Structures are given as C-alpha cells and as structure tokens.
Amino acid sequence: xxxxxxxxxxxxxxxxxxxxxxxxxxxxxxxxxxxxxxxxxxxxxxxxxxxxxxxxxxxxxxxxxxxxxxxxxxxxxxxxxxxxxxxxxxxxxxxxxxxxxxxxxxxxxxxxxxxxxxxxxxxxxxxxxxxxxxxxxxxxxxxxxxxxxxxxxxxxxxxxxxxxxxxxxxxxxxxxxxxxxxxxxxxxxxxxxxxxxxxxxxxxxxxxxxxxxxxxxxxxxxxxxxxxxxxxxxxxxxxxxxxxxxxxxxxxxxxxxxxxxxxxxxxxxxxxxxxxxxxxxxxxxxxxxxxxxxxxxxxx
Amino acid sequence: xxxxxxxxxxxxxxxxxxxxxxxxxxxxxxxxxxxxxxxxxxxxxxxxxxxxxxxxxxxxxxxxxxxxxxxxxxxxxxxxxxxxxxxxxxxxxxxxxxxxxxxxxxxxxxxxxxxxxxxxxxxxxxxxxxxxxxxxxxxxxxxxxxxxxxxxxxxxxxxxxxxxxxxxxxxxxxxxxxxxxxxxxxxxxxxxxxxxxxxxxxxxxxxxxxxxxxxxxxxxxxxxxxxxxxxxxxxxxxxxxxxxxxxxxxxxxxxxxxxxxxxxxxxxxxxxxxxxxxxxxxxxxxxxxxxxx
Numbered sequence: 001x002x003x004x005x006x007x008x009x010x011x012x013x014x015x016x017x018x019x020x021x022x023x024x025x026x027x028x029x030x031x032x033x034x035x036x037x038x039x040x041x042x043x044x045x046x047x048x049x050x051x052x053x054x055x056x057x058x059x060x061x062x063x064x065x066x067x068x069x070x071x072x073x074x075x076x077x078x079x080x081x082x083x084x085x086x087x088x089x090x091x092x093x094x095x096x097x098x099x100x101x102x103x104x105x106x107x108x109x110x111x112x113x114x115x116x117x118x119x120x121x122x123x124x125x126x127x128x129x130x131x132x133x134x135x136x137x138x139x140x141x142x143x144x145x146x147x148x149x150x151x152x153x154x155x156x157x158x159x160x161x162x163x164x165x166x167x168x169x170x171x172x173x174x175x176x177x178x179x180x181x182x183x184x185x186x187x188x189x190x191x192x193x194x195x196x197x198x199x200x201x202x203x204x205x206x207x208x209x210x211x212x213x214x215x216x217x218x219x220x221x222x223x224x225x226x227x228x229x230x231x232x233x234x235x236x237x238x239x240x241x242x243x244x245x246x247x248x249x250x251x252x253x254x255x256x257x258x259x260x261x262x263x264x265x266x267x268x269x270x271x272x273x274x275x276x277x278x279x280x281x282x283x284x285x286x287x288x289x290x291x292x293x294x295x296x297x298x299x300x
Numbered sequence: 301x302x303x304x305x306x307x308x309x310x311x312x313x314x315x316x317x318x319x320x321x322x323x324x325x326x327x328x329x330x331x332x333x334x335x336x337x338x339x340x341x342x343x344x345x346x347x348x349x350x351x352x353x354x355x356x357x358x359x360x361x362x363x364x365x366x367x368x369x370x371x372x373x374x375x376x377x378x379x380x381x382x383x384x385x386x387x388x389x390x391x392x393x394x395x396x397x398x399x400x401x402x403x404x405x406x407x408x409x410x411x412x413x414x415x416x417x418x419x420x421x422x423x424x425x426x427x428x429x430x431x432x433x434x435x436x437x438x439x440x441x442x443x444x445x446x447x448x449x450x451x452x453x454x455x456x457x458x459x460x461x462x463x464x465x466x467x468x469x470x471x472x473x474x475x476x477x478x479x480x481x482x483x484x485x486x487x488x489x490x491x492x493x494x495x496x497x498x499x500x501x502x503x504x505x506x507x508x509x510x511x512x513x514x515x516x517x518x519x520x521x522x523x524x525x526x527x528x529x530x531x532x533x534x535x536x537x538x539x540x541x542x543x544x545x546x547x548x549x550x551x552x553x554x555x556x557x558x559x560x561x562x563x564x565x566x567x568x569x570x571x572x573x574x575x576x577x578x579x580x581x582x583x584x585x586x587x588x589x590x591x592x593x
Contacts (some may be wrong), residue, residue: 018414018447018494019416021414021493021495022410022414022416023345024406024495025406025407025409025414025495025498026406026407026410026411026422028403028406028407029403029404029406029407029463029468030407031420032403032459032462032463033425033426033429033463035459036437036441036459036460036463037432037437037463037465039444040437040440040443040444041432041437041440041539043440043443043444043447044439044443047443072464101332103327104328105328105329105332108325108328111325113322113324113325113326113355114322114325115326116329120329120332120333122577122580123332123333123335123336123337124332124333125576126337126340127336127339127340128519128575128576129519129569129572129573129576130340130569130572131522131523131525131541131568131569131572132523132525132544132593133523133525133541133544133545134541134544134565134568135339137544137545137548137561137565138339138342138343138565140548141342141562142339142342142549146355147344147354147355147359148359149358149360174335174579175335175336178336179336184578196401201418206321207321210323215339228431232433233433236433236435236436238435238525238526239525239526239541239545240559242525242529242545243545243548245549246371246548246549246551246552258435258526259356261439262405262439262526262529262530265439265442265530270443273439274440274443276440277439277440278438280436281432281436283438284431284433285431285432288431289431
C-alpha cells in the first residue's frame with residue numbers, strides 16, 4: 001500500500017503552492033463520499049436509537065429517543081440470529097470451495113500443462129458478466145423438475161426443497177464468482193518473474209510442487225483479498241435468495257440478514273431495520289478486519 | 301507486467317511435462333468449461349424457442365429458430381417496457397461508472413502525488429469505505445433520501461453509485477507506480493498547471509487503471525439490486541435487473557411472461573459480455589495491480 005516514495009524536503013514546498021489543485025482533485029470524491037457513505041451511516045445509527053410511541057392504541061405515532069431499545073430487540077430476535085447462522089454455514093462451506101476452485105484453475109492456467117489458455121480464461125470468467133438476479137433466475141429453471149435440461153437428476157433430487165436450497169443458492173454464487181476470483185489470482189501469478197522457479201525446475205521439481213511451495217505463498221495477498229471480498233459478499237447475500245423466494249417456499253422473507261432487513265423496513269419498522277443494519281455492518285467489518293489481521297501476522 | 305516473459309519461458313519447457321498430468325489438467329478444464337458455459341448455452345437455446353418448443357423439445361438443442369420473433373414480441377410487450385429498463389441500466393451504469401472513474405482517478409492521483417495534511421487519514425477513511433458493501437448502505441441511503449423526499453427518483457439510484465472507494469484505492473496504487481514524479485516536475489517547468497498536467501499527462505498513463513475502475517463500477521451498478529429494490533416504486537425507472545426480478549416473481553400468475561423473462565435475461569447479459577471482451581487487455585493488467593498491492 002505504501003508504494004509512494006517520500007521526499008519530504010521537496011514535497012513540503014509543493015504543499016502550500018498546490019493547495020488549490022489538491023482541493024480540486026479531492027473535493028468531488030470527498031463531498032460525494034460524505035453524502036452517500038458517511039451521512040447515511042450516521043442517519044442509520046441515529047434512526048436505530050429512536051423508537052415509536054403511540055398515545056393509546058389508536059393514537060398518533062411519534063418517534064422518541066429510545067436509547068438501545070432497538071438493539072435489545074435485535075439481540076432477542078431469533079430470526080435474525082438464525083439468518084446469521086445460515087449465512088455463516090453457507091460461508092464456511094461455499095467460500096473455501098469457490099476460492100479453492102479459483103486457485104486451482106488459476107494455477108492450471110499458469111502452468112505449462114494447459115493449451116488454449118485464452119479460451120478457458122474467457123469461458124470461466126463469462127458467468128461474472130451475469131448479474132446475480134439473472135443467474136438465480138437461470139439456475140431456477142435449471143433446477144426445475146420439469147423444465148431443466150437435467151430432468152433425470154432434478155426429478156429425483158429436489159434442489160429447491162428446504163434441505164438443499166441453501167446449497168443450490170451456494171452453487172449459483174459459486175458459478176458466478178469462481179472466474180472473477182480466478183482472474184485476480186491469475187493476474188498475481190502472471191506478475192511473478194519466472195526466474196524465481198527456474199532453479200526449482202532445474203532441480204526437477206514437479207508443477208504441483210512448484211505451485212505448492214513457490215506460487216501459492218507468493219500469491220497469498222491476492223488470496224487474502226478475495227477471501228475478504230467473499231466473506232463480505234456472503235454476509236450480504238440478498239439477490240439470489242430473493243429470486244429463489246418465487247421458486248420455493250423454503251426460502252422465507254427472513255432467510256438471510258439482508259432479506260430480514262428488507263422485510264422489516266417494508267413493515268415498516270424502520271428503526272428496528274436500521275438497528276439490524278448497524279449490527280450486520282459491524283459484524284461484517286469485524287470479520288473482514290480479523291481475517292486481514294490474522295493473515296498479515298501469518299505472512300510476517 | 302511480465303506476462304509476456306512468463307509465457308515465453310513456459311513455452312520452452314512445455315514438452316517436459318508428463319502426458320498423464322497434462323491429460324489430467326485438460327480433463328479438469330473440460331469439466332469446468334461444461335459447468336460454466338452450459339447454463340449460458342441453455343439460456344441462448346431457450347431464447348430461440350417459441351412457447352410450445354420450450355416445454356417439448358430437447359432443452360440443450362435448437363428447435364425452430366424464433367430468436368428474432370421473441371425479441372420482437374418482447375419489444376412490443378407493455379409498450380416496450382423491457383427496453384426502457386435496458387436504457388435505464390445503460391444510463392445508470394454507463395454514466396455512473398464514467399463519473400465514478402473520473403472522481404476516483406482525481407482522488408487517487410492527489411493521494412499518490414501530493415503531500416497534504418490529513419492525507420493518510422483521508423486514505424484510511426476511503427479504505428474503510430472499501431469494506432462497507434453496497435448492500436449494507438441501501439437501507440441507510442433510503443433513510444437519507446426519504447428525509448429529503450427524493451426516493452423513487454432517477455437520482456436516488458444514480459447519485460450513490462458514482463462513489464467508488466475501491467476505485468480510489470486502485471487509482472492511488474496505479475498512479476504511484478506508473479506516473480513518474482519527474483514527468484510531473486517536467487510539466488511544471490514547462491509551465492503547465494497542476495490540473496492541466498493531470499488531464500493531459502497523468503490520465504494517459506493511468507488508462508489501464510481507469511478502464512479497470514470503469515468496468516468494475518459498470519458491473520457493480522449494472523448488477524446492483526438492493527438499492528433500486530428499496531428506492532424505486534415507479535417501474536419506468538427500474539434498471540433491467542429489478543424489472544426482470546419483478547417479472548420472474550409474476551410467472552405463476554401470468555405464465556406467458558416466462559418467455560419474456562428468458563429472452564430478457566439473455567439480452568441483459570450481452571452488453572456486459574461485449575464490454576469485458578472488448579476491454580480485456582486493460583482490465584487484466586489493472587486487476588493485477590490491485591491484487592498485488
């Protein structure tokens with residue numbers, strides 16, 4: 001991250017001289033970032049501290065300061081924690097499978113074992129061009145017991161039933177994102193100078209050995225990056241289950257944390273939805289931060 | 301990037317690998333190709349069929365070729381609502397990504413090339429922004445826009461999507477490594493102003509990073525679902541993902557809509573595939589920069 005070479009003496013002078021230019025470069029993004037990142041977060045936290053009170057059963061509702069009332073509700077809400085548990089289960093299984101496959105394909109593309117790399121690279125990446133909603137609609141047809149090209153399988157196994165639907169959704173997410181993660185890891189592999197494994201080659205090391213002992217450690221930063229993005233994506237799961245709701249009753253409106261937030265906000269119970277959002281955001285942030293710290297310590 | 305040297309070196313040592321491991325590798329590649337491409341192939345084939353062929357003919361091969369009739373039917377269904385959605389998506393994603401790229405490049409360039417007070421703080425705040433996913437902001441944004449009475453407008457979806465913290469991160473790294481200080485200094489000596497130097501010299505060197513930022517922001521906006529879902533009520537403003545989602549949820553009540561969902565799904569992914577194929581040289585090198593740090 002800190003690739004900039006510091007040249008204090010020379011740069012210091014430039015500070016005062018270029019203040020107007022710096023302001024010109026920095027202002028548009030900073031203003032928009034404040035308006036559409038920082039202020040919304042503050043408003044959400046503020047809303048989560050309010051509660052609605054009525055005078056009598058049919059009285060006019062008024063928003064009053066309620067302290068942590070909404071948060072107490074969040075921690076007692078079984079549906080919320082069930083949805084967290086569900087996406088956690090999903091992530092523990094799906095993220096390693098997806099990243100493992102992405103790593104394997106990137107290593108194969110980078111090895112001399114495979115011909116026709118250009119074609120495979122594009123073929124594996126193509127699903128990333130399919131929006132999550134569209135991918136879910138498509139796979140909904142492919143899972144269907146009557147319309148699927150694989151009715152031999154789908155008429156026997158109910159991919160949309162309560163037992164399997166979570167993993168059917170996991171397959172859709174895997175299908176979309178393996179190629180994307182593969183490209184990130186592959187780009188990192190390409191920028192390793194090949195002299196580094198020349199010596200190993202001369203010693204007769206196999207491709208698998210080179211991949212395991214040299215390549216994987218060197219692309220660790222890329223793997224960490226993809227892991228963090230995948231963890232965030234898993235906790236934020238929304239589009240795919242939202243689509244699957246129209247294929248199967250096994251996906252409820254509290255299936256994932258974001259579905260629960262959406263349905264709570266539509267009630268409307270905006271204050272509780274805001275509290276859910278804040279807790280989910282904090283969990284997401286804490287988890288990705290932990291992964292970052294753990295992997296950094298390992299790398300040192 | 302050392303891509304060319306790597307692959308050249310690999311060509312020399314290709315034949316030394318055993319037939320067994322090469323066959324194994326190609327088998328993995330073939331299975332994966334099948335897995336990744338069959339759903340898209342199915343969508344294309346299904347789009348070419350009329351209603352009766354869709355349920356009666358083999359799903360993975362063509363019956364009568366009715367692709368253009370299907371597109372024609374879709375174009376007139378509900379006064380071409382689908383193409384209105386496509387146009388909306390092109391506007392949200394195309395214009396949004398262009399503005400986002402410009403602002404991210406300016407910000408990243410300033411962070412990389414100038415020393416000013418609060419620079420590191422600013423960069424750390426932006427990095428924190430990278431870790432805040434778009435879906436987590438959808439409800440907070442709704443709360444803000446509803447306070448000023450601006451939900452259910454074009455701007456309520458457009459404005460939030462022109463902010464790309466990841467773009468700033470990428471632009472900063474790229475500017476630091478690919479725009480030499482000497483070049484900026486030389487431009488200064490030639491009497492070029494700071495802003496003019498950025499637009500005439502620096503942006504040219506930052507093209508790969510900017511194409512990457514543009515493409516990824518384009519995809520992010522094109523795929524965005526939660527924000528429009530929560531903001532928009534008027535279907536004239538829908539992006540194509542939200543529109544197709546609504547249609548798909550009506551298939552049980554209106555069975556003939558299924559054909560429109562399928563052909564619409566196919567048409568909605570074509571712009572992205574074209575963009576990725578056309579610009580792949582740029583985004584591949586740009587992505588490498590981001591991942592490696």
